[in-house]
Structure formats: structure tokens, C-alpha cells
Amino acid sequence: MGYVAIADRDHEIEHHDPQTFITKYVWSQDHKVIAIQYGVTAIFVGLIALGLSAMMRLQLGFPDSFSFINPENYYQFITMHGMIMVIYLLTALFLGGFGNYLIPLMCGSRDMVFPFLNMLSYWVYLLSVIILIASFFVPGGSTGAGWTLYPPQAILPGTPGVDWGILLMLASLAVFIVAFTMGGLNYVTTVLQARCRGMTLMRMPLSVWGIFIATILGLLAFPALLVSAIMMLLDKTIATSFFMPAISSMGVDPGYTGGSPILFQHLFWFFGHPEVYIVALPAFGIVSDLLSTHARKNIFGYRMMVWAIIAIGGLSFIVWAHHMYVSGMNPYFGFFFATTTLIIAVPTAIKVYNWVLTLWEGNIHLRVPMLFAIAFIFTFIHGGLTGLFLGNVTIDLPLSDTYFVVAHFHMVMGVSPVLVVFGAIYHWWPKITGRMYHEGLGKWHFWMTFLGTYSIYLPMHYLGFAGVPRRYFAMGNTEFLPESAQDLNAWITMSALFVAATQVLFFINVIWSLKKGPKADPNPWDATTLEWQTPDNPPKHGNWGHELPECHRWAYDYSVPGYKDDFIPQNVPASDAAPAGRDHGVEH
Amino acid sequence: MEIGLIVLAAMLATLLGWILKQSFNTQPWLAEVVDETANQAPFNARPKLVALTAFLAVVTSFFALILSAYSLRMELGDWIPLTEPQLLWVNTGVLVLASVAFQWTRNIAVREATPRLMPGLLLSGVLTMVFLAGQWIAWQQLNASGQYMTSNPSNAFFFLLTGIHGLHILGGMYVWARATVKAFGGDVDAVRHSVELCTIYWHFLLLVWLVLFGLMLST
Numbered sequence: 001m002g003y004v005a006i007a008d009r010d011h012e013i014e015h016h017d018p019q020t021f022i023t024k025y026v027w028s029q030d031h032k033v034i035a036i037q038y039g040v041t042a043i044f045v046g047l048i049a050l051g052l053s054a055m056m057r058l059q060l061g062f063p064d065s066f067s068f069i070n071p072e073n074y075y076q077f078i079t080m081h082g083m084i085m086v087i088y089l090l091t092a093l094f095l096g097g098f099g100n101y102l103i104p105l106m107c108g109s110r111d112m113v114f115p116f117l118n119m120l121s122y123w124v125y126l127l128s129v130i131i132l133i134a135s136f137f138v139p140g141g142s143t144g145a146g147w148t149l150y151p152p153q154a155i156l157p158g159t160p161g162v163d164w165g166i167l168l169m170l171a172s173l174a175v176f177i178v179a180f181t182m183g184g185l186n187y188v189t190t191v192l193q194a195r196c197r198g199m200t201l202m203r204m205p206l207s208v209w210g211i212f213i214a215t216i217l218g219l220l221a222f223p224a225l226l227v228s229a230i231m232m233l234l235d236k237t238i239a240t241s242f243f244m245p246a247i248s249s250m251g252v253d254p255g256y257t258g259g260s261p262i263l264f265q266h267l268f269w270f271f272g273h274p275e276v277y278i279v280a281l282p283a284f285g286i287v288s289d290l291l292s293t294h295a296r297k298n299i300f301g302y303r304m305m306v307w308a309i310i311a312i313g314g315l316s317f318i319v320w321a322h323h324m325y326v327s328g329m330n331p332y333f334g335f336f337f338a339t340t341t342l343i344i345a346v347p348t349a350i351k352v353y354n355w356v357l358t359l360w361e362g363n364i365h366l367r368v369p370m371l372f373a374i375a376f377i378f379t380f381i382h383g384g385l386t387g388l389f390l391g392n393v394t395i396d397l398p399l400s401d402t403y404f405v406v407a408h409f410h411m412v413m414g415v416s417p418v419l420v421v422f423g424a425i426y427h428w429w430p431k432i433t434g435r436m437y438h439e440g441l442g443k444w445h446f447w448m449t450f451l452g453t454y455s456i457y458l459p460m461h462y463l464g465f466a467g468v469p470r471r472y473f474a475m476g477n478t479e480f481l482p483e484s485a486q487d488l489n490a491w492i493t494m495s496a497l498f499v500a501a502t503q504v505l506f507f508i509n510v511i512w513s514l515k516k517g518p519k520a521d522p523n524p525w526d527a528t529t530l531e532w533q534t535p536d537n538p539p540k541h542g543n544w545g546h547e548l549p550e551c552h553r554w555a556y557d558y559s560v561p562g563y564k565d566d567f568i569p570q571n572v573p574a575s576d577a578a579p580a581g582r583d584h585g586v587e588h
Numbered sequence: 589m590e591i592g593l594i595v596l597a598a599m600l601a602t603l604l605g606w607i608l609k610q611s612f613n614t615q616p617w618l619a620e621v622v623d624e625t626a627n628q629a630p631f632n633a634r635p636k637l638v639a640l641t642a643f644l645a646v647v648t649s650f651f652a653l654i655l656s657a658y659s660l661r662m663e664l665g666d667w668i669p670l671t672e673p674q675l676l677w678v679n680t681g682v683l684v685l686a687s688v689a690f691q692w693t694r695n696i697a698v699r700e701a702t703p704r705l706m707p708g709l710l711l712s713g714v715l716t717m718v719f720l721a722g723q724w725i726a727w728q729q730l731n732a733s734g735q736y737m738t739s740n741p742s743n744a745f746f747f748l749l750t751g752i753h754g755l756h757i758l759g760g761m762y763v764w765a766r767a768t769v770k771a772f773g774g775d776v777d778a779v780r781h782s783v784e785l786c787t788i789y790w791h792f793l794l795l796v797w798l799v800l801f802g803l804m805l806s807t
Contacts, residue, residue: 113635181646189639201607202616216603219642220596223650227657230748240737240744242661258666259741263657266589270653302616310607314600318593553619574619 029115030541031100034122036432038096041122042089045129049084052077054500061493063474063486071473072160075144078471080136082147083169086275087176088129090417094282095180095218096125098424099187099211101432105531106208108196108549108571110542112186121186124179128172135161135168143169146471148268151243151261155236157250166236170229177222177229187215196530198551202306203570205529205555206299209306210285213313214278221274221317228267235259262327269320276413277316281309283420284351287373289555290423291355293527294370295362296566298556300354308347308354315344325393326400334393341391345384352381363559363566367525368442372423375450376416383412386461401471404464407457415453422449422506429513430520431531434538437513445505452499459488526567529555533569591659595652599645640785644792647756651796654752655803658745662807670742672804673729679722680801686715687787687794694787701777709771709783712790713764716757723754742807749800753793760789 028034056077059069069077100118104111112118135142144160145153153159155166191212195204204212231242235256243264244256292299299305321329321337355377364370386408390396399405422445429437466485468475475481522537535545549571557568661667693708727747730736737747767782 114639181643185639185642185646188642189635192638193635200614200616201610202614219646220599220649223646224592224653226650227653230752231657234737234744234748238738241666241741242657242744246666257741258664260661260664263660266660267653267657270589270592298617303611303614306611307608310604314604317596317600554616556617557619568619 027119029111029119031104031112031115031118032432032539032541032543034118035097035099035101037122038092038100038125039098041126041129042093042097045084045132046089046093048133049081049089050500050503052081052084054497056081057493057496059473061490072144073141074473075146075471076142076160076165079144079146079149079169080132080142084132085414086147086279087173088132090279090413090421091180091218091275092125093421094279094417095187095211095215096122096183098207098282098286099183099215101428102207102531103187103190103211104194105534105539105543106205106529106555107191107194108199108530108544108551109190109194110544110548113189113194114186117182118186121179121183124175124182128175128179131168131172131175135165135172138164138168141165148265148272149232150268151232151235151259151264152245152247152256155232155244156247156254167233170233170236173229174226174233177226180218180222184215184219187211188219196548196551199530199570200551202303203551203554205285206288206302206305206309207282207285209309210281210283210288213309214281217274217281217313217316218278221271221278224267224271228264228271231267232264262324265324265327266321269323270317272323273320274313274316277312279413279417281313283376283417284309286424287376287420288351288355288358289529290369290373290420290427291358292556292558293427293525294365294367294373295359296365296558297358297362298554298558300357300360301350302554302556304350305354308350311347312344315340315347319344322391322396325396331393338391338393342388345388348384352377352384367426368437368439368446369423369427369525371443371446371450372419372426375446376419376423379411379419379453380416383408383410383416387412399464401469402464403460403468403470406470407460407464410457410460415457419450422446427525428531430524430537431534432538433514433517434520435513435517436520436524437509437517441505441509441512445502445509448502448505449499452495452502455495456492456499459492463488523569526565528553528557528567528569530570533571589656589660592649592652592656595648599648636781636785637788640788644789647792647796651752651800654745654749655799658749658803661741661745664741666740667742668740669807670735670740670746670804672746672801673726675722675726675729676801679719679726680797682715682719682722683794683797686712686719687790689715690783690787690790694783697780697783701780703771703776705776705780705783706771709764709768709779712786713761713768716761716764716790720754720757720761723750726750746804749804753797753800756796757793760786760793763789 024030025033028037055069056074058066059074100112103109138161140161140163142161143149143154143165145155145166149166149169155162159166161169191204191208228243231240234240235242235244239255241257241259243261244254244259245261246256246258247254288299288305319337319341321333322341325334325337359374386404390399390405390408426437426442429435463485466482467480468485475486520537522534523532525532530549530551531539533549534543550573551570552573553568553570555570557570559566560568689708689712693705693712696702696705696708727750730743730746735743737744763782764786767779767786770782771779
């Protein structure tokens with residue numbers, strides 16, 4: 001019974017009830033406010049990354065037409081765009097934002113188990129963002145080493161930002177990892193220790209499962225990035241030779257003795273590949289809940305969905321070297337990593353089938369969140385299939401470092417998670433703000449974003465097959481590329497600018513909703529999960545008023561035969577929900 | 589990378605085994621059946637212990653990855669094995685004693701809230717400070733004999749590993765200092781849980797040190 005005492009902390013709630021504006025909105029220990037702080041900060045840096053990608057596209061689509069883009073800052077744009085999107089936007093938004101908001105509400109707890117640590121986690125994250133942004137303004141600008149920061153070039157003269165940019169980048173990553181670890185320990189402990197009565201692990205919504213397993217991956221994988229960041233900092237500042245080979249740089253001997261750049265690649269991708277799933281697993285979980293809710297059907301194969309998340313999480317640690325097929329590795333290693341990579345397709349395919357089967361014969365409501373969720377299935381299958389190409393050594397070798405790779409990872413871990421982010425924001429907006437968004441505007445936003453992104457990334461596959469290399473500032477006089485490649489690049493650029501511009505619709509919607517949006521029903525989607533059953537909308541500090549909810553069923557009792565309503569919330573006891581008095585549930 | 593992989597595999601297998609045990613044979617879609625178990629706690633609720641365990645997993649992953657890097661880097665041509673200062677043997681002994689002292693304190697603390705735990709608490713902290721000072725002196729000895737961090741990759745790893753291990757101990761000392769101040773303020777009861785957690789942390793860092801020291805001696 002000990003855990004009830006932890007979860008039911010009435011006395012503490014009264015103790016740190018927010019008193020002033022500062023404690024309520026700035027130094028807040030309320031998981032919902034911290035979630036919003038995380039979300040707003042992440043979206044803010046995400047907009048910077050969006051702006052950087054627009055600059056890159058301007059150069060690629062219309063080479064040498066813009067005097068403010070030169071090779072140096074082009075590389076800085078690429079690097080910062082990638083780094084921000086993967087780490088400071090997606091990781092922070094899914095785990096710091098949605099993790100913070102959803103875990104306590106969906107598990108029926110009052111808050112995270114360590115609210116102070118949670119607050120600290122956000123402020124340290126903000127510090128890492130400030131260090132990151134500061135690197136734009138130091139002499140020499142931010143680093144231009146590519147988001148993978150491969151040595152030796154990352155810290156040798158000739159790479160932009162070699163004096164200060166790379167130092168701030170590595171420092172910012174280290175600070176981010178500290179922030180993430182503080183948050184991550186909180187999320188794991190909250191899921192394990194602070195669930196309300198009756199919320200067994202197998203009754204948790206898949207959103208919580210996805211965030212939970214992704215957090216575990218992050219906790220175990222981010223140390224690899226921390227190790228490589230520390231070692232590279234030492235190589236840069238005091239000239240140790242962890243990664244730096246005996247090398248002559250521009251005729252000068254920088255004094256390195258014979259380190260291994262490949263060692264860095266191993267460490268980096270030991271983090272880098274799980275990172276893909278740190279972003280993808282929360283998206284998998286959230287999209288499962290959106291599909292089930294808006295199709296009015298229980299998720300197909302709940303247990304398989306949980307085990308697939310766990311299997312993907314485990315497998316994600318033994319595929320990292322498929323990012324290094326061209327590093328000259330032993331062919332047997334390549335064979336091993338190709339095999340493990342293809343094995344991941346099995347649990348992933350289970351998930352895709354189950355999403356589609358959840359839609360099968362569902363009572364589908366094509367509201368904005370549902371549109372984004374279904375679009376995710378498209379883009380994810382698309383990106384997943386090109387992953388099968390790249391996972392095979394023989395096909396990867398010619399395609400490596402071409403636009404095919406760019407298209408692949410943007411579809412699978414750029415567009416797909418971002419679609420889920422939008423779907424999730426629209427879905428939980430009425431709970432977060434207590435107001436509805438504009439449905440029509442939301443649909444316009446969806447269609448323009450969805451079709452626009454296809455218009456960007458579909459042609460890139462063709463460019464990749466044609467052999468257009470990624471990361472190049474300009475193609476020069478490349479004999480093997482047809483003229484049409486440039487036309488395609490111009491088209492992609494126009495699509496990219498169009499998609500970037502249409503995001504304005506989202507922000508108009510946000511402002512409109514906050515100012516004039518109609519008051520939202522506490523449970524506008526007739527959803528079953530606990531966050532929609534709070535006594536206040538939006539929930540107050542402490543979430544549940546005087547009494548904690550009790551969980552009596554799983555999260556997917558939609559359209560249960562024999563019941564008046566097509567949903568039964570998780571906190572409705574079995575006896576209260578049976579108007580027809582029949583033994584329900586057996587038909588499933 | 590084998591070391592990192594094996595350690596991670598062991599940790600993941602433990603976790604996944606536990607989750608699978610929780611989830612096999614459940615039929616989450618049946619409302620009534622699970623209701624009977626609805627009043628059971630997930631397991632004994634001790635959030636700080638769970639958080640500490642998770643943190644130790646993070647630290648394990650961190651050190652395992654540095655050791656992976658160590659073993660990969662070692663095979664390259666410019667590696668000259670470092671002769672570790674003899675002082676490290678003394679330091680190791682002191683750290684063992686600190687762990688023993690913590691265990692003693694803990695055994696008193698779990699039984700009752702009594703000021704009798706204070707000598708043990710103080711002793712553990714002092715021994716740990718002696719260990720840290722000893723490590724610092726070992727660094728100075730190396731530097732004095734011309735063995736700098738940049739002289740050779742094996743030196744770089746020595747300073748890196750001892751430094752990071754020392755930082756982790758310093759983090760533990762922060763918790764120890766808070767507990768000690770509280771205990772001397774008269775609130776013995778409040779520090780009992782801290783003492784328990786510190787003991788686990790100290791044993792863990794002793795184990796990490798033994799692995800690091802053994803590896804550095806043998807290579």
C-alpha cells in the first residue's frame with residue numbers, strides 16, 4: 001500500500017500550491033506548466049531550424065543567387081538544422097513536453113515524483129539552448145562540421161566555427177544530457193511508482209508505453225554522446241589523441257599522435273541509432289492512441305503493440321554500425337548489422353499492421369488529429385521502406401551520402417514525428433488550454449503540410465538515385481547529373497518554402513484559439529484515458545482535486561458491444577458501465 | 589564496443605524480463621478480471637530507491653562505454669602502457685574502508701533513529717575525502733614524473749577515468765554533506781533513508797573503481 005501514500009500527496013499539494021505569478025508560471029514545479037515551457041522552447045528553436053533549412057534550400061534551388069549564403073555558413077546552416085531538429089526539438093518536445101504532460105495525467109498521479117528535479121530539468125535544458133544559440137554569435141560562428149561532428153575535420157582549421165562554435169556545441173550537448181537525465185529519471189520513476197490504484201502496467205495507454213521505453217533508451221544511449229563529447233572537448237582543448245589521428249593540417253603538425261576517428265563514429269552512432277527510436281517510440285505510442293480514439297475502436301493487438309515497442313527498443317542498440325557501412329568495416333560486421341537492421345522491420349511491421357487494422361471497419365472521424373495520425377502511417381511506411389534499401393550493405397554503398405539518404409531519414413524521422421507532434425498538439429489542445437482550435441484552419445494546415453512535404457521529399461529519392469551527393473554547397477560541373485536535376489532542386493526549394501510558410505496557419509490557429517476559441521468540453525473526443533476525466537479543464541495543480549482516480553479497465557474500451565455510449569472511461573467501475581447487464585468484453 | 593554491448597544487454601535483459609513477467613498472461617481488455625488485482629501496489633513504493641537504481645544504470649552505461657573506447661583505443665600503435673602509482677593501492681584500501689564504514693552506519697540507521705549513527709557517518713565522509721585527496725596526490729606524482737595527460741593515450745584515459753570517477757564521488761559527497769548537516773542539526777530520523785541510499789551508491793562506486801583499477805593495472 002506504500003505507493004498510494006506516494007501518489008496521494010494531498011498535504012504536499014497544499015504545501016506548494018502556487019501563490020504568485022512567478023511560482024505559478026516561471027519557477028513552476030507543476031508538470032503541466034513545465035511541459036508547456038519545454039514545448040514552447042522546443043518549438044521556438046524548431047522555428048530557427050526551419051529558417052536554417054529555408055536558407056539551405058535557397059542556395060540549392062537557386063545557386064549563387066544570394067549574397068548572404070556562402071559555403072561557410074551553408075555548412076553552419078546544415079549542422080545546426082540537423083542538431084536542433086533531432087535533439088533540441090524532437091527529443092525535448094516528445095519527452096520533456098509530451099512526456100511531462102501525459103505521464104502523470106494518464107497514469108492518474110498528481111505530479112512527477114520529483115517536482116523540483118523536474119523544474120531543474122527544464123531550466124538546465126533552457127541553458128543548453130542558450131549555449132547553442134550563443135554559438136551563432138561567437139567569433140567564427142557556430143560549427144559547420146555536420147550534425148555528426150565527425151573528427152578529425154570537426155576540430156581542424158578549415159571547418160567553420162572551429163575556434164568557438166564547436167566548443168559551445170559540445171558544451172551545449174553535455175548540458176542537454178544532464179537536463180535529459182534529470183527529466184528521464186523522473187519519467188521512469190513516475191511510471192514505475194506513482195500510478196493510481198488499478199493502473200497496472202498493461203492498462204497504461206500506449207502513449208505512456210512509448211514515452212517510457214523511449215526514456216529508458218535515452219538514459220542508456222545519451223551517455224555514449226556524453227563520452228564522445230567529453231573526449232572530443234579534450235582533443236580540442238588540451239590536444240589529447242582519443243579520436244585525432246597523427247595528421248598534418250594545412251602544412252602544420254597539430255601534435256596528435258594516432259587516435260581513431262572510427263572510434264568516434266562507433267560512440268556517436270551507439271547513441272545516434274537509439275536516438276532515432278527515442279524520437280520514434282513516443283510517436284508510435286501517441287499515434288496509436290489518436291487512431292484508436294478517433295476511429296472509435298480498441299487498438300488492434302494491444303499486447304503485441306507493447307511488446308513491439310519493447311522489442312524495437314532492445315534491437316535499436318545492436319544496429320548502430322549500419323550508419324558506418326562505408327567506414328571500411330569488416331564485411332562480416334556489415335553482414336551482422338544488416339541482419340539486425342532487417343530484423344527490426346518485424347516488430348515495426350507488426351505496429352504498422354495493427355494501426356491499419358485498428359482503422360479497419362472503424363467509425364472513423366476525420367478530425368484534424370486523426371488526419372495527422374493517418375498521414376503518419378503513410379510517411380512512416382514510406383520512410384521505413386527506403387530504410388530496407390539502406391539497411392542492405394550492397395545497396396547502401398552506392399546510395400551512401402546521396403539525397404536518397406536525406407529523403408529516407410527526413411521521411412522516417414523528420415516528417416513522420418513532426419506530423420505526430422502536430423496531431424498530438426491538436427488532440428490535447430482542448431485539455432491543455434481549455435479552448436477549441438479552428439477546425440477549418442487546422443485542416444488547411446494539415447493538407448498543405450502533408451502534400452507539401454511529399455512534394456519536397458519524393459523528388460529527393462530520384463535525385464539520390466541520380467547520384468546527387470548530400471551536403472554539397474554546389475554541384476559544379478558534374479558531368480553525370482542531368483540538367484533536370486537542377487530543375488528538380490528548384491521545385492523542391494519552392495515546395496520547402498511553401499511548407500515553411502504554411503506553418504503560419506498553425507500559429508494563427510493557436511493565437512485565434514487562445515483569444516477567441518470556444519470553451520472546450522472537458523472530453524471533446526469522448527476519449528477513455530484518464531487525462532480527459534479530470535475535475536477541472538484544464539486540470540489544476542495536483543490534477544485530481546481531492547480524490548485520486550481509480551483505474552478499472554484498459555484504455556481502449558471503445559464501441560464495446562451492449563453499451564449505450566461508444567466509450568467507457570478507464571475510471572468507470574465494471575458495475576457502473578453495464579446498462580444491459582451482459583458479460584461484456586468477452587467478444588473482443 | 590563489446591564491453592558496452594555486454595553490459596547494456598545485461599541491463600536491458602533484466603528490465604525486459606521484469607516487464608514481460610508483468611505483462612504475460614494478462615488480459616488487459618477484461619475489466620472484471622483485473623479488478624481483483626486493482627488494489628495491489630505495482631511493487632514496494634520507494635521512488636528514491638527506484639530513481640537511484642535507474643541512475644546507477646545510466647552511470648554503468650557511461651563507464652561501460654568509456655571502457656569500450658579504452659579497449660578499442662588500446663589496440664592502436666601509439667599506446668604505451670602506463671605504470672600506475674603505487675599510491676593507488678592505498679587509495680583503494682581507503683575507499684574499501686569508506687564503504688565498510690557506510691555499511692556499518694546503514695546497519696544502525698535501518699534499525700532505529702539514533703545519534704549513534706553519527707560517528708559512522710562522519711567516518712565514511714572523512715575516509716572518502718582521504719581517498720579523493722589520495723587520487724589528487726597520485727595525479728601530482730604522475731605530473732611530477734613528466735607523465736602528463738597528453739603524453740600518451742593511456743595517460744589520457746587514466747586521468748579521464750580517475751577524474752570522472754572522482755566527480756561521481758564528489759556528487760555523492762554533496763548528498764553526504766547535506767545528510768551530515770541535517771544529522772548534526774538533530775534531525776537524525778530524516779537522514780536514515782539518505783544513509784541507505786548513500787551506502788548503495790558508495791558500494792557501486794567502489795565496484796566501478798575496482799573494475800577501472802583492475803583494467804588499468806592489467807593493460
